[in-house]
Amino acid sequence: MRLKSIIKCLILLLLFVIFLEGCDNNTKNETASTSDVKEDSHVQALHEDEPGWKLDTSPVTFDWYVNFSWFETDWGNNVVSDYITDKTGVRVNFITPTGNENEKMNTMIASGSLPDFITIGWWEDGAKKMIDQELVLPLDELGKEYDPYFYKVTDDSKLEWYRQEDGHVYGYPNASSSPEDFERYKDLKPSNQTFLVRKDMYEALGRPDMRTPEGFLDALKKAKEQFPEVNGKPLIPLGLHEFTPVGNDSLEDYLQNFLAIPMKEDGKVYDRITDPEYIRWLKTFREVNEMGLLAKDIFIDKRAQMEEKIAEGRYFAMLYQRSDMAAQQQALYAKDPDSVYIAVDGPANSNLEAPTLPADGISGWTITLISKDVKDPERAIRFLSYLISEEGQKDTFLGKRGVTWETRNGKEQFLPEVLSLLKSDRMTFDQKYGAASTYWMLVDTNKTLEWAPLPAPPLKQLADWTKGKTVNLSEFEGIDPTGTTKEGIAANKIAEEWGRTLPMLLLAESEEVFDRLFQSFLQKRESYDFTIVREYRQNSYEENNRKLND
Incomplete structure (x- = not known):
């Protein structure tokens, strides 16, 4: 009996062990199955058609350096930035230089440590230094690892344009147009380069022809004689972009483009600086000074001082970028519509040919890069993809539906009160709404054409004057x-x-x-x-x- 009892106990023990092993295997299988589901879900979520940013919308703050001292709009406390933060979880701490941009950029590069995002002019030496010194991460690799959606929303031609010798892409441009884009939109997209005159003064002088050196000098002379002061301050007959250690944009590319000086001759890059037409006009500017018409202000003023003087209407004529004075133009219009600046035919070559003005080329205006020190590379590339995407473009341009925009007559457009502020006071608009490319770091100026309202009256004429005069200069960029x-x-x-x-x-x-x-x-x-x-x-x-x- 005892032997039988022992045998029964052993059998029961064996069955119990087998039962436990079975349960353990089931648990392992369930765990493995759950893990597989999560992994399959993760793979599916990272599909090219699925925006990666939606996987994680927990709060995160990125430091974003913008290499332009004039950019002053913070993130937060306006409709667009608050809406994007609520949607994506991302907050941005913008950092801008307070003095010389190149010095600030070089100091950061020398330290070997950079903020999470960096936006810089594509032509600037700092962009190449960051790449050469391996201070920034390849966007193509980040996309493959964390967000294949990056490849859905980016333009292949732009990625190839910015691909480096090591095969990687480190920066993505804003305001960029491929050659195909340029042909598609060239009749809609103006150039930024303009020759401007103050409307009331120009008309009082009889709308003089300023295309020739003689007409140019005579108009400046008569403007100074007839309007020696503007609100008690001396008239500045001619305004230019600021002088830098390497020259002056107005007196280089701008002037050469107005003179329609070719970029190439017989398949060779042309040395435009030695062109006889260019030298002829540089000598004309020397005469402007000899006649006492070149104010000393232009040699020392920076953009902030120039904006102040534009807002006061103190320049008679300017060879200038129209977008750089849009806010001041609107302020002048609010005070007196006749005191605004209008675009007219300016310096021309001896044959009086139309200027050849650039619109958006494939290089764009700036590029944005992600630092090797980025606190969260996964969230960073996903946020970059979001901003590049049509959804991000729409959010940064239009803002939040029902708050800044609505659909009327089948078109998505700003609410009347929002549009009114945009056309009357750009600075207040930026602070209150933050829309219409206030955050321009990754703006696609082709996509935003769909939502862009007609320019305000004082801005429309400036843009319209350049249409039909634009050319694609992409092959000469960089x-x-x-x-x-x-x-x-x-x-x-x-x-x-x-x-x-x-x-x-x-x-x-x-x-x-x-x-x-x-x-x-x-x-x-x-x-x-x-x-x-x-x-x-x-x-x-x-x-x-x-x-x-x-």
Whole structure:
């Protein structure tokens, strides 16, 4: 009996062990099954058609450096930024330089530590330094690992344009148009480059023709004589972009484009600075100074001082970027519609040909990069993808439905009171609503055409004047060497020499002194090894053509 009892106990024990093992295996299988479901769900969520940002909308704050001292709009306390934060969980702490942008950028690069996001002009040396020194992450790799949606919302041609020698893409542009985009939108998209005159003064002078050196000088002279003061302050006959250590935009590309100076001749990149038409007009600007019509303000004023003077209507004429004075233009219009600036035909070549003005090229205006020090690379690339996407473009442009926009007559458009503020007071609009590309870092100016209202009356004429005069100059973008290569060092020396020479040319006591100064610059340019710069530019131009035509 005892033996039988022992055997029964052993059998029961064995059955119990088998039962436990079965339960354990079931638990493991259930766990494995759950894990597989999660993994399958994760893979599905990271599909190219699914926005990755929706997977995690918990609060996160990114530091975003914008390399423009004039950008002053904070994130938060306006409709657009609050709406985006509520939707995505992302807050942004914008950082901007308080002084010289290049110095700030170089200091950050030297430290080896950068904020989470960086927005910088694509042409700036700092962009190349960050990439060369491996301070930023490849966006293509981040997209593959964390957000395939990145590849759905980005433009392949723009990715290829910005692909580096190592095969990776580190920056994505705003305000960029591929050649196909340019052809599609060229009749709708104006150039920013304009020659402006104050409407009431110009009309009082009989709307003079300012296309020739003689007409240009005569109009400035008569404006100074007839309107010596504006509200008790001296009239500034001519306004230009600010002088920098490497020159002045108004007196370089702007002037050359107004003169329709070619970018190439016989397949070779043309040395526009030596063009006879350009030299003829630089000498005209020297005469402007000789006649006492070139105010000393223009050599020292920065953008903030210029904006103040534009708002006061103190310039008679300006060779200037219309978007840089939009807020001041609206302020003038609110005070007196006749005191605004209008775009007119400005300096022209001897044949009085129409200008060849650039619109958005494939390089765009700025590029945005993600730092290697980014606190959360997964959320960062997903937020970048969101901003690039049509949804992000719509959110940053229109804002929140029912608060800033509605659908009327089948079109998504700003509410009347929002549109009214946009057209009357851009600064207050930015602070209250933050819409209409207030946050322009990744704006796609082709997509936003769908929602953009007609420009306010004082801005519309400026834009309309440039239409039909735009050309695509994408193949010439980014051909100048930068950085610490021998070509980059040579190009930088030449640029700084030009920055020193240009004001001296305008202030030259005579045409003979002008000629000596200009020849001296050309000689120094050769001594700084201009030959290798010229070769680099030609090779880059040819490589650009290959990229654009592949």
